[in-house]
Amino acid sequence: MIKRIVEKDQYFDSVFLMLINSEIKGLEGVSDAVVSMGTEMNIQLLKDMNFADDAILAATPNDLVVAIECKDEETGEKAVAAVYSLLNKKKEKSSGQIYRPRSLQSAVKEEPEANLVLISLPGEFAAREARSALEKGLNVMLFSDNVSVEQEIALKDLAVGKGLLMMGPDCGTAIINGQPLCFANVVSPGDIGIVGASGTGIQEVTCCIDTFGGGITQAIGTGGRDLKDARIGGKMMLLGIEALKNDPATEILVVISKPPAADVAEKVLTALEKTGKPSVVHFIGQEPEKGRKGLYFASSLEETARIAVDLSKGVSPSSSTFTIPEAELRQIVERESAKLAPSQKYLRGLYTGGTVADEALILFEREGVTVYSNNQKKEELQLPDPFVSKEHTIVDLGDDIYTVGRPHPMIDPSTREDRIKIEADDPSMAVMLLDIVLGYGSHHDPAGAILKSLKEAKAKAEARGGYLPIVASVVGTEQDFQGYGATVAKLESIGCVVMPSNFQASMMSLEIMKKAGSL
Amino acid sequence: MKADKINRLFESDLNVLNMGLESFSETLSGRGVRSTQIDWTPPAGGKADLIEALDFLETRKEDIEKANAKALEIIQKGKPEIVDIQIAGEVIPGMTAKTVLHAGPPVTWENMCGPMRGAVIGGLIFEGLAADREEAEKMAASGEILFDPCHHHSTVGPMAGIVTASMPVWVLKNSVYGNTAFATLNEGLGKVLRYGAFSDEVIDKLRWMRDELAPILRKALKLHGPVDMKTLIAQVLQMGDEGHNRNRAGTSLFIREMAPHLVMLDEDREKIAKVFNFMHQNDHFFLNLTMPTCKCLIDAARDIENSSLIVTQARNGTEFGIQISGLGSRWFTGPASRVDGLYLPGYTEEDAGLDIGDSTITETVGIGGFAMAAAPAIVKFVGGSPEDAMKFTQDMYEITMGENSVFQIPALDFRGTPTGIDLMKIAQTGIYPVINTGIAHKDPGIGMVGAGLVKPPVNCYEDALKAFKEALK
Numbered sequence: 001m002i003k004r005i006v007e008k009d010q011y012f013d014s015v016f017l018m019l020i021n022s023e024i025k026g027l028e029g030v031s032d033a034v035v036s037m038g039t040e041m042n043i044q045l046l047k048d049m050n051f052a053d054d055a056i057l058a059a060t061p062n063d064l065v066v067a068i069e070c071k072d073e074e075t076g077e078k079a080v081a082a083v084y085s086l087l088n089k090k091k092e093k094s095s096g097q098i099y100r101p102r103s104l105q106s107a108v109k110e111e112p113e114a115n116l117v118l119i120s121l122p123g124e125f126a127a128r129e130a131r132s133a134l135e136k137g138l139n140v141m142l143f144s145d146n147v148s149v150e151q152e153i154a155l156k157d158l159a160v161g162k163g164l165l166m167m168g169p170d171c172g173t174a175i176i177n178g179q180p181l182c183f184a185n186v187v188s189p190g191d192i193g194i195v196g197a198s199g200t201g202i203q204e205v206t207c208c209i210d211t212f213g214g215g216i217t218q219a220i221g222t223g224g225r226d227l228k229d230a231r232i233g234g235k236m237m238l239l240g241i242e243a244l245k246n247d248p249a250t251e252i253l254v255v256i257s258k259p260p261a262a263d264v265a266e267k268v269l270t271a272l273e274k275t276g277k278p279s280v281v282h283f284i285g286q287e288p289e290k291g292r293k294g295l296y297f298a299s300s301l302e303e304t305a306r307i308a309v310d311l312s313k314g315v316s317p318s319s320s321t322f323t324i325p326e327a328e329l330r331q332i333v334e335r336e337s338a339k340l341a342p343s344q345k346y347l348r349g350l351y352t353g354g355t356v357a358d359e360a361l362i363l364f365e366r367e368g369v370t371v372y373s374n375n376q377k378k379e380e381l382q383l384p385d386p387f388v389s390k391e392h393t394i395v396d397l398g399d400d401i402y403t404v405g406r407p408h409p410m411i412d413p414s415t416r417e418d419r420i421k422i423e424a425d426d427p428s429m430a431v432m433l434l435d436i437v438l439g440y441g442s443h444h445d446p447a448g449a450i451l452k453s454l455k456e457a458k459a460k461a462e463a464r465g466g467y468l469p470i471v472a473s474v475v476g477t478e479q480d481f482q483g484y485g486a487t488v489a490k491l492e493s494i495g496c497v498v499m500p501s502n503f504q505a506s507m508m509s510l511e512i513m514k515k516a517g518s519l
Numbered sequence: 520m521k522a523d524k525i526n527r528l529f530e531s532d533l534n535v536l537n538m539g540l541e542s543f544s545e546t547l548s549g550r551g552v553r554s555t556q557i558d559w560t561p562p563a564g565g566k567a568d569l570i571e572a573l574d575f576l577e578t579r580k581e582d583i584e585k586a587n588a589k590a591l592e593i594i595q596k597g598k599p600e601i602v603d604i605q606i607a608g609e610v611i612p613g614m615t616a617k618t619v620l621h622a623g624p625p626v627t628w629e630n631m632c633g634p635m636r637g638a639v640i641g642g643l644i645f646e647g648l649a650a651d652r653e654e655a656e657k658m659a660a661s662g663e664i665l666f667d668p669c670h671h672h673s674t675v676g677p678m679a680g681i682v683t684a685s686m687p688v689w690v691l692k693n694s695v696y697g698n699t700a701f702a703t704l705n706e707g708l709g710k711v712l713r714y715g716a717f718s719d720e721v722i723d724k725l726r727w728m729r730d731e732l733a734p735i736l737r738k739a740l741k742l743h744g745p746v747d748m749k750t751l752i753a754q755v756l757q758m759g760d761e762g763h764n765r766n767r768a769g770t771s772l773f774i775r776e777m778a779p780h781l782v783m784l785d786e787d788r789e790k791i792a793k794v795f796n797f798m799h800q801n802d803h804f805f806l807n808l809t810m811p812t813c814k815c816l817i818d819a820a821r822d823i824e825n826s827s828l829i830v831t832q833a834r835n836g837t838e839f840g841i842q843i844s845g846l847g848s849r850w851f852t853g854p855a856s857r858v859d860g861l862y863l864p865g866y867t868e869e870d871a872g873l874d875i876g877d878s879t880i881t882e883t884v885g886i887g888g889f890a891m892a893a894a895p896a897i898v899k900f901v902g903g904s905p906e907d908a909m910k911f912t913q914d915m916y917e918i919t920m921g922e923n924s925v926f927q928i929p930a931l932d933f934r935g936t937p938t939g940i941d942l943m944k945i946a947q948t949g950i951y952p953v954i955n956t957g958i959a960h961k962d963p964g965i966g967m968v969g970a971g972l973v974k975p976p977v978n979c980y981e982d983a984l985k986a987f988k989e990a991l992k
Binding site: 122162 | 552
């Protein structure tokens with residue numbers, strides 16, 4: 001049977017509702033549930049599921065709609081009560097507080113000193129609020145996606161004209177004045193300024209900088225399309241570089257992006273040269289250039305951080321693959337590869353961070369390994385079924401195909417947990433490779449949440465007469481509220497190999513597989 | 520390329536406004552960063568065609584803002600005064616012996632709700648046009664009677680809002696802009712015409728009001744001279760009234776104004792005492808003065824090109840309608856809503872008629888529901904907590920053009936009330952005007968059964984927005 005609720009004029013943000021949704025789905029006797037706002041798309045979804053009735057069909061984007069498929073009236077009642085109690089938690093939290101402004105306009109009136117607006121509204125509404133913020137002279141960080149390229153161009157033109165930050169759309173990470181915004185880590189202050197077109201890229205680089213004893217001034221996010229799309233042409237990247245050039249606290253610049261459109265890359269490099277400050281460039285997956293004055297090209301996120309820290313410390317940039325001693329390294333490879341069964345041949349990279357997933361993919365390809373992935377640019381290497389791994393596979397579980405109706409796996413680890421369980425039953429898996437992303441925005445215990453499933457995966461491999469090496473890297477710092485050390489300890493407690501960076505974790509996986517003869 | 524504003528940000532303390540995921544704001548607050556969560560709702564109900572209309576209108580922002588500034592100034596500067604009591608047929612423009620004015624947007628006899636029909640019957644009997652209900656109904660249906668909204672005649676009426684030719688009316692004049700406004704005298708509670716009652720006692724009371732109450736008050740008013748209503752309303756807001764559903768302080772103040780002059784009249788003492796008693800026993804006596812005051816203020820701001828000011832919100836028990844300053848006399852209507860409220864003992868939701876009356880004129884100039892924060896006692900009447908009353912008023916700042924220069928709210932540190940409802944801001948924020956109101960029985964002649972809050976039908980604001988876009992194209 002289906003239990004339905006329509007609450008008129010009750011607006012809740014979608015991530016909050018998705019969290020409720022996953023709790024309700026987990027209730028006993030509930031086979032499916034939709035807790036969402038009555039947007040056109042959601043109502044269509046409910047229609048397709050045969051969950052809609054007249055009241056649901058009549059709902060507007062301002063109405064809360066709930067449909068719960070449950071085994072009987074009693075479980076239905078319980079689920080409905082659970083929905084209300086979860087919703088009320090939020091209300092209780094907000095009642096009894098000082099009055100909250102209902103619009104940007106009145107918020108600005110009440111808070112005239114405001115200088116940055118964070119927007120994580122549904123994409124269809126986000127652009128107009130961003131425009132209105134820019135028009136009011138406020139810097140913007142636009143977390144929302146589903147904003148068109150045309151809208152992005154218009155917003156960035158407006159921002160450039162006014163000399164304001166327009167970070168995003170789809171900008172998940174920034175650190176401004178030492179404060180982590182959205183998905184970001186607590187990183188030591190220093191003299192390295194970053195402009196990045198990639199969220200987890202910025203996270204990995206800032207955390208590595210922290211680990212290597214460096215620190216940052218600002219980390220400006222631009223949104224993933226800024227350099228990639230020639231029409232946007234790196235507008236925000238160039239403005240960010242200009243701001244960091246003028247920033248007296250910034251001595252070294254770092255630029256991170258997926259491969260830019262050709263003429264955009266040239267514009268960015270020229271702009272960096274003109275800053276007169278040493279700059280590190282990492283265009284993920286693109287071969288480093290040579291012979292550009294004051295520019296250092298890095299081939300991995302970790303190396304990007306290392307060069308920047310070396311420059312900051314005034315030593316000449318070093319390069320090495322592993323930071324742990326050779327003997328120890330050999331010992332780990334030996335230990336982890338020894339017990340693999342002959343059937344164990346393939347890598348399974350299960351990522352929550354898009355850019356770190358890309359990095360692993362590129363590293364393996366560079367070593368001549370053919371990898372299937374939902375992030376693959378080569379069509380023939382895209383996964384025929386994204387939910388089923390094929391040979392060597394790296395999945396970016398933050399991809400929309402995996403997150404329909406669920407929050408991003410950095411927030412809700414259940415998406416990856418489900419995938420780990422599936423992989424655990426595959427005797428052809430040789431090594432499991434993971435990223436654990438800490439910091440604000442992320443789950444309060446991303447390692448703890450998947451620990452049980454990892455342990456079971458190892459046990460299953462052993463039951464089949466083999467052994468499952470699990471190699472992970474933790475993107476985070478000791479100051480992050482989840483704690484870097486505590487997270488590493490948890491993973492190591494069940495026998496995971498934890499490497500200091502995604503680059504090293506990938507290389508370690510490679511070494512283990514080579515040694516075991518699966519490559 | 521200049522980035523100096525970004526560099527200024529780097530040198531300032533971060534101060535964040537957050538729209539959307541609340542945890543982003545909580546994170547920052549937890550780190551000691553100043554961060555304000557905005558309680559956002561989708562604009563224009565999230566509807567694509569309306570957002571498109573809004574996007575277009577925002578390109579005409581300058582013209583609209585200029586027009587609205589002018590409109591707001593007119594409301595702020597207006598000065599309505601009670602100047603007289605006269606007979607409707609002699610003073611209201613366009614009034615004939617067979618005209619019946621009613622509340623809300625235009626409505627035909629066929630489509631009138633129970634209470635309004637009852638009031639029409641009472642009005643026709645009062646005028647001597649019909650002897651009883653049957654005759655009155657026949658006449659009303661015959662087409663002989665000219666039904667017209669009060670609003671088409673500078674008039675406002677509570678509930679059914681029926682005005683006929685020989686009823687006495689308050690005459691208010693805006694001494695700055697010269698326009699006038701009219702309203703009948705409030706009949707009190709219980710069985711009254713405005714709730715659709717038309718029994719003999721109702722008609723007898725109307726006659727007494729015409730023959731004794733009005734002439735006596737008129738004489739006292741002449742001795743007093745014009746009464747400055749704006750000042751009086753400013754005072755009542757500081758005494759716990761909001762001027763729509765709570766008028767206890769206002770009625771008391773009005774009696775105080777009139778008393779020295781009433782006692783000086785060369786009239787029978789018992790008649791004078793009856794006038795005092797009548798006002799004393801009716802907390803809403805003052806309502807029929809706040810309403811024409813508001814009408815007098817807002818009418819001066821009608822017909823301003825490009826202005827998105829809402830100049831009328833009114834209901835006839837069948838439909839709710841609004842008018843926009845920049846769109847002339849065109850009505851935008853939607854079905855009248857059910858009132859969500861508390862019921863008097865013995866009555867339930869089953870008994871309730873739909874939303875009715877011109878009293879929502881009060882909200883258009885910043886009193887009534889918009890000033891609920893000034894009247895915490897009202898929440899018992901409409902259901903809710905004093906905290907709700909504060910929130911209602913604070914929400915209304917989101918959809919108004921400015922803060923009233925005269926009407927103030929003590930509990931908000933004497934902030935001016937939210938004034939001048941802006942159609943554009945309603946669309947931008949998805950917030951609709953708050954309305955508190957009495958509930959009439961659905962059948963004629965029974966009267967008030969409760970009170971509560973009502974949500975206006977959103978389609979009239981949506982239709983108005985689309986028409987406004989067409990007008991500005």
